[in-house]
Amino acid sequence: MPLKQKIKERMIPIKNYATISPDATLRKAALSLRKSFFELDGGMRTVAGPRAVLVTDENMKLLGILDFKSFLKNYFPQIGGLGKKIMVKDIMLKVRGAIDASASVEEGLKTIVQNKISMLPVYEGDKAVGIIRDTDIFLAITDSL
Numbered sequence: 001m002p003l004k005q006k007i008k009e010r011m012i013p014i015k016n017y018a019t020i021s022p023d024a025t026l027r028k029a030a031l032s033l034r035k036s037f038f039e040l041d042g043g044m045r046t047v048a049g050p051r052a053v054l055v056t057d058e059n060m061k062l063l064g065i066l067d068f069k070s071f072l073k074n075y076f077p078q079i080g081g082l083g084k085k086i087m088v089k090d091i092m093l094k095v096r097g098a099i100d101a102s103a104s105v106e107e108g109l110k111t112i113v114q115n116k117i118s119m120l121p122v123y124e125g126d127k128a129v130g131i132i133r134d135t136d137i138f139l140a141i142t143d144s145l
Contacts, residue, residue: 064092
């Protein structure tokens with residue numbers, strides 16, 4: 001039963017995500033997000049990766065998430081260098097909810113729906129070890145159809 005699988009079996013490990021400081025500029029974040037999302041092989045995109053970068057402090061503590069939508073929503077004031085300098089900490093998504101790696105996919109689904117989010121940090125104790133996305137849960141459910 002896919003909903004009884006453990007989150008750890010379906011999450012994306014934290015090492016697969018790029019990280020950025022909350023004090024980074026929107027431009028730096030955009031470049032990091034772009035690099036995180038795809039790899040180039042001879043000028044062609046070969047692998048689509050995570051659509052987000054993790055915002056961490058100097059001790060690698062997870063502070064927030066910057067995804068495509070957050071970037072795009074805040075990009076327009078920056079066209080042509082207009083507007084104030086936007087920092088990652090000003091636009092990152094705050095972490096709302098978390099789940100233990102040993103929890104079930106069903107528990108992850110409930111947490112994602114209750115918090116109205118699409119990504120959920122996964123922890124082992126007090127250490128972030130991965131991210132479970134609504135996409136990962138959808139794939140877990142549909143794998144058995």
